[in-house]
Amino acid sequence: MLPFLKIMVKNLLAGPSTDPFPFAPAHTPKRFRGRACHDKEKCILCGICRHVCAAGAIQLRVTEDGMAVHWVLWHNSCVFCGLCAHHCPTKALTMSDDWHMTHRGEERFDQREVSFVPYGQCSQCGARIHPRPESVVQQLGSRYPERFMMCPVCKRQELARRVTPAKPSITTGESDERDSA
Amino acid sequence: MSETYTLPVGPLHVALEEPMYFDVRVEGETVRSVELSAGHVHRGMEALAMNRNWLQNITLTERVCSLCSNSHPTTYCMAVENLAGVVVPERAEYLRVIADEVKRIASHLFNVGIMAHLVGFDSLFMHAMEIREIMQDLKEGVYGNRMNLGALAIGGCRYDLDEETTAFMRAKLRELDPLLTELTRVYATDPLILKRTRGIGVLPMEEARRYEVVGPVARASGIAYDVRRKAPYAVYPHLDFEVQTDTAGDVHSRAMLRLREAAQSAVILEQCLENIPEGPICLPGAVFIPEGEAVARSEAPRGEVFYYVRSDGSDSPQRLKWRVPTYMNWEALQVMMAGCQVADIPLIVNSIDPCISCTER
Ligand code: SF4
Numbered sequence: 126m127l128p129f130l131k132i133m134v135k136n137l138l139a140g141p142s143t144d145p146f147p148f149a150p151a152h153t154p155k156r157f158r159g160r161a162c163h164d165k166e167k168c169i170l171c172g173i174c175r176h177v178c179a180a181g182a183i184q185l186r187v188t189e190d191g192m193a194v195h196w197v198l199w200h201n202s203c204v205f206c207g208l209c210a211h212h213c214p215t216k217a218l219t220m221s222d223d224w225h226m227t228h229r230g231e232e233r234f235d236q237r238e239v240s241f242v243p244y245g246q247c248s249q250c251g252a253r254i255h256p257r258p259e260s261v262v263q264q265l266g267s268r269y270p271e272r273f274m275m276c277p278v279c280k281r282q283e284l285a286r287r288v289t290p291a292k293p294s295i296t297t298g299e300s301d302e303r304d305s306a
Numbered sequence: 307m308s309e310t311y312t313l314p315v316g317p318l319h320v321a322l323e324e325p326m327y328f329d330v331r332v333e334g335e336t337v338r339s340v341e342l343s344a345g346h347v348h349r350g351m352e353a354l355a356m357n358r359n360w361l362q363n364i365t366l367t368e369r370v371c372s373l374c375s376n377s378h379p380t381t382y383c384m385a386v387e388n389l390a391g392v393v394v395p396e397r398a399e400y401l402r403v404i405a406d407e408v409k410r411i412a413s414h415l416f417n418v419g420i421m422a423h424l425v426g427f428d429s430l431f432m433h434a435m436e437i438r439e440i441m442q443d444l445k446e447g448v449y450g451n452r453m454n455l456g457a458l459a460i461g462g463c464r465y466d467l468d469e470e471t472t473a474f475m476r477a478k479l480r481e482l483d484p485l486l487t488e489l490t491r492v493y494a495t496d497p498l499i500l501k502r503t504r505g506i507g508v509l510p511m512e513e514a515r516r517y518e519v520v521g522p523v524a525r526a527s528g529i530a531y532d533v534r535r536k537a538p539y540a541v542y543p544h545l546d547f548e549v550q551t552d553t554a555g556d557v558h559s560r561a562m563l564r565l566r567e568a569a570q571s572a573v574i575l576e577q578c579l580e581n582i583p584e585g586p587i588c589l590p591g592a593v594f595i596p597e598g599e600a601v602a603r604s605e606a607p608r609g610e611v612f613y614y615v616r617s618d619g620s621d622s623p624q625r626l627k628w629r630v631p632t633y634m635n636w637e638a639l640q641v642m643m644a645g646c647q648v649a650d651i652p653l654i655v656n657s658i659d660p661c662i663s664c665t666e667r
């Protein structure tokens with residue numbers, strides 16, 4: 126016991142080293158991985174978050190009319206790995222530093238993050254496309270904003286129009302030879 | 307006159323932290339032989355892994371065990387990267403080593419703390435745990451969680467160190483250093499600890515070789531086997547540290563070895579923080595995982611972790627198999643326990659730092 130006596134006295138004098146929570150706020154570091162937050166203004170419904178979630182905490186359900194998606198994250202299933210936030214391409218999903226997860230048994234089905242994310246519309250034909258929120262357009266689609274809002278079919282047609290010269294030139298083996306000569 | 311009888315210990319028992327079943331044959335107070343039977347907490351994780359995709363398995367393997375929760379995804383990612391034939395950026399290699407060593411210090415301190423508790427020296431146990439708390443705070447501040455760091459991604463790391471976190475880490479290491487030295491001195495000299503742990507659970511070198519034990523158990527018996535040196539991975543070849551060994555092979559030497567290793571880990575951390583290069587922390591985009599098979603191994607706090615992956619080119623592994631250090635170590639308990647006192651059983655079991663949850667996954 127003797128070598129330890131000095132340490133013990135020192136520890137006794139220093140008093141408790143635990144946080145007095147809930148009577149005082151507990152220290153929470155900035156990087157703490159607490160409950161996940163979803164910003165529907167940034168979500169493009171790519172589904173990557175659901176793809177990487179090992180806990181199966183994220184569900185994407187298309188509404189009956191097919192015009193929007195219910196994006197749901199169940200906090201009670203989530204294991205706070207942060208993989209979804211890491212892979213979310215638009216950073217719509219982030220881990221907050223909120224670790225207050227206590228709730229009563231009857232509230233267990235309310236422990237979720239729900240977003241209602243409407244699909245977008247193709248600016249040409251009006252077909253359903255994945256949402257193109259303003260922030261994403263600014264980030265990724267600022268060079269060709271109008272093309273960014275198109276469905277894949279219209280985008281292909283638009284691109285094809287752009288790369289095809291106005292007067293199609295006829296290329297034959299002969300003309301090639303003449304060109305290079 | 308003494309009589310031999312069989313004493314069943316476990317699977318749920320006050321002296322055991324995790325479920326394990328021992329059939330101990332005792333004569334008076336002396337243990338004559340031990341038979342182990344495992345399999346009480348089987349979780350079917352290898353089957354689960356086949357139902358999850360490559361990325362989800364990072365989270366899954368991290369939850370195999372809480373104390374080596376960084377070694378499992380690191381080794382898993384290394385195996386997958388070997389299969390895909392990609393090289394992770396150097397900064398990511400450093401970040402992986404940092405995460406691994408932080409976990410090692412915390413794990414070793416936990417084990418020596420529990421030893422003090424089993425000796426009955428609870429104030430020392432509390433003190434060791436309080437020192438460990440420095441590392442827990444470090445994990446919480448840098449990684450965002452006190453146990454599962456979530457530091458890994460296939461092709462690199464998910465966290466980065468900036469000025470602020472590096473300074474925070476350095477401050478925590480400075481705080482740890484004198485306390486760890488002091489704690490080591492207490493463990494080395496305290497009469498109660500010495501009395502209860504010296505010459506107990508001895509595993510001689512030949513027996514250690516015969517049972518092929520790994521990690522601190524092997525090193526305390528004089529076998530200088532450390533994967534970080536024998537099959538260097540990440541940036542370990544560039545780091546300057548000493549593989550700790552001892553020859554006594556008893557409970558006390560294993561605890562002292564862990565304390566010395568924790569000090570070495572702190573040295574490694576300092577070097578990493580000093581030398582970490584600038585650059586990307588992860589490969590851009592998703593890593594394509596082709597058909598084939600690969601292995602990887604690393605040194606977890608308890609010893610060598612070994613991963614095998616097989617892929618058929620699809621989104622999830624066809625087979626994921628891992629071998630954990632406890633599997634090699636617990637058979638040697640039969641040697642360590644023979645001839646010991648009944649009261650020493652928990653101490654000896656704890657001294658191999660068993661992790662039943664990862665062995666039975
Ligand atoms: S939250 Fe992020 S990852 Fe998930 S669907 Fe929306 S944009 Fe994609």
Ligand code: SF4
Nearest residue numbers: 178203204206207209
């Ligand atoms: S933090 Fe992990 S477990 Fe939670 S929702 Fe995201 S991926 Fe799923």
